[in-house]
Amino acid sequence: MDAVRLLKTSQHALAQSRAVLDIVAEAWQAQALAQAIGGHLAATGPPELRGEARGLSEAGGRGCAVLDHPGLRRDGIRAAQLSEVTDAASALTSLGALLGDVAMALVSVACATDEEGLYWQCMEAIDAADESGDRVRGMLRRLTLRERDRSAEILRDSTTGPP
Secondary structure (H helix, E strand, O other), X not given: OEHXXXXXXXXXXXXXXXXHHHHHHHHHHHHHHHHHHHHHHHHHOOHHHHHHHHHHHHHHHHHHHHOOOOOOOOOOOHHHHOOEOOOHHHHHHHHHHHHHHHHHHHHHHHHHOOOHHHHHHHHXXXXXXXXXXXXXXXXXXXXXXXXHHHHHHHHHHHHOOOO
């Protein structure tokens, strides 16, 4: 399944989550998607994204590691369904939005809990979501620069062509 479609599914699932375990499970799902999308782009994405994509994959893996995920839904791990990233910019934009929403949802959980273990788990997961989000923003900047350079090259070629 394409990354953007999986990300929309995750965004919807997070928005529908009300119970603490459901929110934690969706945060875990989002980090697993960050790991999978990062890994996919590291292997098959534009060369200028591959290093940052490896970093995103690693950050997503750390994000999964800090979350206890007993409430994973019966649908299983969404990231396992990832088959392609057809539009890297759209996928990264959607992933960045999802990670921001995950961080906000985890802040709500952390503020509402009296359980110290869950509080600290949320704090670490928020840091992991922020780190993944930073990686995503860095990759989007690289894509923007690449497009700007291509546009400038096309413009330069069109003005220096034959008379």
